[in-house]
Amino acid sequence: MSATAERPLLFLDIDGPLIPFGSPQPAAPAASDDDGNPLLARLDPGIGARLLGLGCSLVWATTWMEEANEVVAPRLGLPRRPVLDWPEADEPALHGLHWKTRPLVEWAGGRPFVWVDDEIGAVDRQWVAAAHPGPALLHRVDPARGLQDSDFRTLTDWLATLARPS
Numbered sequence: 179m180s181a182t183a184e185r186p187l188l189f190l191d192i193d194g195p196l197i198p199f200g201s202p203q204p205a206a207p208a209a210s211d212d213d214g215n216p217l218l219a220r221l222d223p224g225i226g227a228r229l230l231g232l233g234c235s236l237v238w239a240t241t242w243m244e245e246a247n248e249v250v251a252p253r254l255g256l257p258r259r260p261v262l263d264w265p266e267a268d269e270p271a272l273h274g275l276h277w278k279t280r281p282l283v284e285w286a287g288g289r290p291f292v293w294v295d296d297e298i299g300a301v302d303r304q305w306v307a308a309a310h311p312g313p314a315l316l317h318r319v320d321p322a323r324g325l326q327d328s329d330f331r332t333l334t335d336w337l338a339t340l341a342r343p344s
């Protein structure tokens with residue numbers, strides 16, 4: 179197996195982690211650079227390099243869907259990455275389970291993964307613990323602030339434990 183194939187997955191949400199809701203009103207947006215969406219002004223362009231530095235294989239897990247690649251990734255200097263699909267409409271929704279949880283566990287297929295999101299709850303943690311045989315870190319980000327230094331420390335510390343023999 180190649181080094182790339184063995185890299186842990188990073189399922190990454192956008193609204194909350196990358197676009198914090200609690201930002202002060204952005205300055206008058208540059209009319210040419212917001213694609214009509216003022217939320218994009220809240221993206222921190224420097225965060226792309228920090229995400230790449232984690233050494234994970236990134237998968238977008240966001241309602242932005244393909245716009246994650248078209249609109250968000252270029253602003254962060256990130257390459258195109260796969261996008262987690264919505265689950266099939268005929269799958270029964272489980273009360274309290276996030277729509278992303280089941281598909282991302284299936285995607286991982288037992289491979290180690292990190293999930294960074296502002297909407298992770300107790301039911302998601304229980305589901306992953308029961309359904310995912312490999313290591314997983316479900317990391318909830320404060321949507322008022324977005325990804326902070328302390329979040330990156332948590333992620334790098336956890337990823338370092340994967341590299342160590344137990």
Ligand SMILES: [Mg+2]
Nearest residue numbers: 191193194296
């Ligand atoms: Mg979110």
